[in-house]
Amino acid sequence: MYISLYRRYRPQTFSDMVGQSAAVGVLLESLREGSLGHAYLFSGPRGCGKTSAARLVAKSLDCLNRGEDCEPCGECENCRAIAAGEHLDVIEIDGASNRGIGEIRDLKSHVNLKALSASYKVYIIDEVHMLTEAAFNALLKTLEEPPANVVFLLATTEPHKVPVTIRSRCQHIPFHRITTADTVRRLQYVCSRENISCDDEAVWEIARQADGALRDALSLTEQAVALGRGSLTLESVRELTGGGSRAELERWVSMLRSDPQGASAALHSIMARGISSERLCEALFVLFRDLWFYSLWGDKALEALESSAAEREFLASEAAHWNKEQLRAACALCNRLLPRAHYGMKGDIFSGLVFMELQDILNGAAQPSAPRAAVPEMARSFAAAPEAARAAAPFVPPMKEAAPPSPRYAASPALSAVPETPAATSAGFDVKGLCEALGENDFSRLVGALSSDWLPIAAALLNAELCSRGGTLEVNFERDMPARNFLSAAGNRKALLRAASKLWKLEGEAPAASGGGDAENEVPEQPQVAAPDEAAANQKTAESAGDAQLTHVLRLAGAELLYTRSANSGDEDTEVNE
DSSP states (O other): OOOOHHHHTSOSSGGGOOSOHHHHHHHHHHHHHTOOOSEEEEEOSTTSSHHHHHHHHHHHHHOTTOOTTOOOOSOSHHHHHHHHTOOTTEEEEETTTSOSHHHHHHHHHHHTSOOSSSSOEEEEEETGGGSOHHHHHHHHHHHHSOOTTEEEEEEESOGGGSOHHHHTTSEEEEOOOOOHHHHHHHHHHHHHHTTOEEOHHHHHHHHHHHTTOHHHHHHHHHHHHHHTTTEEOHHHHHHHHTSOOHHHHHHHHHHHHHOHHHHHHHHHHHHHTTOOHHHHHHHHHHHHHHHHHHHHHGGGGGGTSOOOHHHHHHHHHHGGGSOHHHHHHHHHHHHHHHHHHHTOOOHHHHHHHHHHHHHHHHHTOOOOOOOTTOOOHHHHHHHTSOHHHHHTSOOOOOOOOOOOOOOSSOOOOOGGGSOOOGGGTSSOOOHHHHHHHHOSSHHHHHHHHHHTTOHHHHHHGGGOEEEEETTEEEEEOSSOOHHHHHHHSHHHHHHHHHHHHHHHOOOSSOOEEESSOOGGGSOOOOOOOOOHHHHHHHHHHHHHTTGGGGTTOOOOBTTBOOOOOOTTSOOTTOOOOO
């Protein structure tokens, strides 16, 4: 009868274990010193060698010709029976199918029986996390104080599902995913033993597809060899996995830059061969990540990347055609699309999004968003001013919002849409650049008219919407914000009305800064006149704090704004609000 490769090449000695040096070292040292515990919990991803290690421990305990290094001989009667799963004193239990309290009661009834033909009785419970709560409770006492010649070896892929009361009675040994390089070496060894001709790129592709599980890698190898008529080729691996191999994606990335039309057809062909959107997104992320690392650190980055010789040549040649920001943006694109691909996305939609976004990144059309936490230098200096200087600003209570009316004049864009200008870091405000960004309309002309002497008011209007009703100017906001309170102050409303009257020939009352233009939401004008002594004290405090450096401050931090009024603007009703 034919035996699969992963069964035929299951480790028969501790030295055969691949990529688990720490776990193997702990077990071997305990066996040498005769201090092996009565219960162990092996945890780790699938196919990393947990059950194989448990069988090796059982072999080492019951081997009739064990060497000084505690390695089982593999030739004695006990070793052969354990390897075949036929030894009566080594009981393997599948926790997924024997998970009830009845099975655990049967186990407890046999634990105290003497071993039949070996020195130790070993219970190997695989997928132990599948046991029911009642079964775990029934196992507790036996697991804590078993007979002297009984050893429990529990294996699980999800240790967090094992109750704490069970974990505390076991020595927990974590197993790790096997690295791609270790998997490649093992596959090459197996191919040489089986006289299978193999391509290096095919072996590397299988190792990536296995994702740290050596059992999966051997199973894929067996299928690819059958598909390749006795040879392991990259073409057979590509046909087996549905396309999207590393070499194919490398060619596609190069074509994306040099031949966009051909790249579009190639991406459609890759998706048509059956690769899932999620797996393609993950593969593209890894590829762009490697290119980004290489563009940052050059050959030093190759030490941290698991890649073949051909892949290293590609990174060295292709990274020169991309800048760091483009590669970082490509990684961010894959990161954004991965959750959507995971929960289901049609292949045509996914391929279209990927192609269009990457073309925008290559052409420089994709603009990275500015960090919301960025605070301009002048705003930081204002935040560092003495508390007394900032406390001198009068407080204007917020007003109730209502539904905004239909605008007559163009609404202002969001703050995030305004390009960064020198105004963000200095007192000189680039009015021309701002008005060009706002477009040629009445709103931009109003901002330009205000900016010469009333820069804070012009800045506050960037979050507002203007409309005219019956010859009266109304200023509307979507929600409460500092800009709304600032424009509600008496002096600021007068200044805005004067500028609007000159531009649009308006008559009537001062403009209302509200959520819907209702008269009841207007804040009545109240003179804000400080006592002479208080005014002098405030002026002295402001001067000592370097108030001259805090003029014309515009702070862009999310939707919050800090406004200050120029000290030489010449209006007695100036209001300052933070």
